[in-house]
Amino acid sequence: MALISAREAGSRTGYTAVTIKKKIREGVLPGVKRGNRYFVDERDLTKLYEPVSRTPLYVDMRAALDV
Numbered sequence: 669m670a671l672i673s674a675r676e677a678g679s680r681t682g683y684t685a686v687t688i689k690k691k692i693r694e695g696v697l698p699g700v701k702r703g704n705r706y707f708v709d710e711r712d713l714t715k716l717y718e719p720v721s722r723t724p725l726y727v728d729m730r731a732a733l734d735v
Contacts (some may be wrong), residue, residue: 670710
């Protein structure tokens, strides 16, 4: 278990440290508070991302319009 700071977690995910702390408090992201600092296990950062749908980006318009 490698704990990283909320600031480091933010820089790795594109979120701000404030948002990371909020997600910890809301229970979205597992984390711990030590003193006045928040830490997360770097393996838990994947919980911030939702799976991408496998819907094809390209649709054959002729088939869609039955032409």
